[in-house]
Amino acid sequence: MVKLFGEAKLSGRLETLRAVSLFEQLKARELRIVDGLLHERSYLADEVVFDEGEDGQALYVVLSGEVLIVHPDVEGEGLVARLGHGEFFGDMALIDTWPRAAQARAAVPTVLGVLFRPDFQTLMSTHARIASRIALQLAREMGQRLRQRVDTATQGRGKL
Numbered sequence: 779m780v781k782l783f784g785e786a787k788l789s790g791r792l793e794t795l796r797a798v799s800l801f802e803q804l805k806a807r808e809l810r811i812v813d814g815l816l817h818e819r820s821y822l823a824d825e826v827v828f829d830e831g832e833d834g835q836a837l838y839v840v841l842s843g844e845v846l847i848v849h850p851d852v853e854g855e856g857l858v859a860r861l862g863h864g865e866f867f868g869d870m871a872l873i874d875t876w877p878r879a880a881q882a883r884a885a886v887p888t889v890l891g892v893l894f895r896p897d898f899q900t901l902m903s904t905h906a907r908i909a910s911r912i913a914l915q916l917a918r919e920m921g922q923r924l925r926q927r928v929d930t931a932t933q934g935r936g937k938l
Contacts, residue, residue, distance in 0.1 A: 794841055795891070797864040800915050808908045815901060816891040821884035830881045834871025836894045840864065843888025849880040860885070869916055872898045 792809055795801050795816075801809060818841070821827060827838065827845065838845070840861050847859040847867060858880050861867055870876055872895055902909040 791841060791891070794864055795839065798839055798866055799919060800837075800866060800869070800912055803911050803915065804908060808905070808911075811905055811908060812893075812901070812912075813891075815897040816893055819890050819892050821888045821890065823884055823886050823888075825884045827882035827884065827890065828868070828878050830878050832878045833875040834868060834878055834895075835875070836868060836892045837866060837872050837898075838868045838882070839866045839891040839893070841889040841891050843890075844885040845888060845890070846883050846885045847880050848883060869919070871895055872913075872916065 792806070792813055795809055795813055796804075801812060804812065816839070821843070828834075830849065840863055842863060845861045845865075845867065846857060847861065848856040849858050850856050859867070867882060868878070872893070875895075898909065898912075901912075
């Protein structure tokens with residue numbers, strides 16, 4: 779961290795984390811605590827991060843590169859989402875070990891920050907305020923996704 783005119787400026791990976799919607803409400807000190815829990819993992823192009831049906835163990839943040847979320851039941855190539863720098867996926871795994879609904883695969887050489895469920899549970903017991911801010915933002919994100927799915931499903935059919 780660098781200080782400019784009395785203001786703390788985040789650098790490198792912390793700036794990337796600040797851009798992640800789950801962490802945007804955290805203060806610099808809180809962000810450093812979360813950063814300390816992240817495990818950095820590198821993937822080659824076309825390397826699988828996780829497969830559909832695997833038990834969810836972690837949330838992933840794209841630090842660099844690009845990840846494809848694919849599902850064989852989706853028309854076309856099965857592409858559900860293309861995620862880049864600062865985006866996250868696998869967030870349901872922080873809550874429970876539900877099987878993964880799709881496969882995640884690196885599209886190009888990719889670096890991910892990984893927050894494992896046990897580390898998030900430790901955060902809940904040691905820094906409850908930080909964990910609650912993340913959990914609240916996670917609930918908002920899930921609600922937004924649900925609304926988008928409902929909107930998509932009801933387009934052309936009128937209101938529910």
